[in-house]
Amino acid sequence: MANRSKKVVLSARIDPFLKSGMDALSAFTNQKIVKLLETLIENGLNDRVVKNPFSDSPENKDLPLMRLLKAVWSEDEILYQLRLGVLSRLGVKCTSEDVSVITAEVLDNERFKGECDLFDGVTGLSKEAGSIRFKYMVDIGRVRDEWKSLNTYSMFSRNNRPLAISYDQFLIVVGIQRDYSKVVI
Template structure:
């Protein structure tokens, strides 16, 4: 289980109506507002269902599972590992940017290695199937993560240009940019 004692700050604007409701609900439950908000957020996230990525790495039509169930499996306090795991599940789960970053890593021979991306979480729920096996050189990915992010930004900003990752990396190195 992930260490949940570390807290992060989020900021959101809500209507006075919702703010009053949270205040009143927290008072009625004799809870702190932040505790009430965490519980409500988690409850809402538990109501989201997404196409299941388990099914031996193949999305099956109509097969859905709880978002937080998958999230709990792939969560890592290592932000790069987490982004890779989420992104490799596809845009329906992680959004386009994370999916593109993960795709660069998982499809590029350069990043192949012996680290099983889902090895420590796979088969925890055998009735759902398993993740597709993905082996990467995680240390190399971490070393080059800022270049990978730059590559994805470059592709997004220059849609008519499609250099390979290796070509982009050479271009950046020859320009002296960091």
């Protein structure tokens, strides 16, 4: 697994006027454009308020997106994606359809039940924001082993609507799973 604590490359096409504005702001503030972009993105994430999935309290119904993402962040890409998938299930859409499908499969399929709590180490955002109310227990080793197959299954499901087959059926169809006794068709 790659180290996710280092900087990543972001490539985007923007309007020339905005690029000129970034150059002017860079000169005005004596900051590099990269630092300005990081600041603007961080400000945008702080300004965006989402439904707080961890609190039933009317006083704590909203939460800055940045605070939520920091609370569930993990350098482990698979763990982080699953956490985002859980947040989407709780009403905060912050991941792709594919990750939502994968998360649903991992949480609902018996083959992925295990001893790892997806939110272990995320004991709560704070007293004000609330804490995670449910345990999401998975076999994270099996999820890691099957992550590529789960991604392929999600893409297959999306590209072949309205056909609906289970993940276990999919594994048989593509020849990955050969133990047919564990599959209910």
